[in-house]
Amino acid sequence: MSKWMAYEGRMWISLYRWIRRTPSSGYTYIRPLNAVLWAFIIVSAVETVALHLILPWPVVRLVVDVLSVYGLIWMFGVLAGYKVNPHSIDADGIRVRHAFFVEEFVPWENVKNVRAGKRYHSENKMRLVEGATTSFVVSGQTNVEIATVDEKVIRFYADEPDALVAALERELPSRPPSTS
Structure with a gap:
């Protein structure tokens, strides 16, 4: 469980750094994943809206909306993680x-x-x-x-x-x- 809590914290930090456009120098490795991650984000956003419109029960709709938005935030956080955490070289290694x-x-x-x-x-x-x-x-x-x-x-x-x-x-x- 602590591993997932650590991921959660790192995801929020990555998202914050990406939104703030905190510069990160290094060597990227996202090119093969970029289109796939964006496709998942777009499909999930469309799915969130569609489920909100078709679910007739207000309580179920609210739960699904909250979970869907949280899932979208996580997907953006993963994308941010790849963008703000490149391979890096420094004096030590x-x-x-x-x-x-x-x-x-x-x-x-x-x-x-x-x-x-x-x-x-x-x-x-x-x-x-x-x-x-x-x-x-x-x-x-x-x-x-x-x-x-x-x-x-x-x-x-x-x-x-x-x-x-x-x-x-x-x-x-x-x-x-x-x-x-």
Whole structure:
């Protein structure tokens, strides 16, 4: 239950930041999901109005309206989560994110090499663990890979994988650049 409460709080913070247009620098990963999320939002909004108009019982209509509006707010919050929580690079390492649901930090001293390369995954989970490989899957795919010094692999999706890999390689000056 506490996990869902944490999601709830992060959803409201993401929504607030998106509405306030709080700038967030980093590398986005929403391109494959953007149309789908907007389609769900539009369909849900139409469904909310339709149910309000066709339900003849005032109490049932009120309950359905409240639940439908709350569901719409959540969908906007999820969309906001993807928009305001990009992957980010700082002096300490890289933060790989999946909206407000998942975040993993990789310190620079753990990064062995990085490369771009698209992979498709049959399981479309947000976080997929297969042995020493953890994949943060967006729309069934990943396109950036980080190999760590402890022989683990972290795969994730970025809208501009080549730009992200180039930025990561610039942060690893003592290591030779990887070949893509």
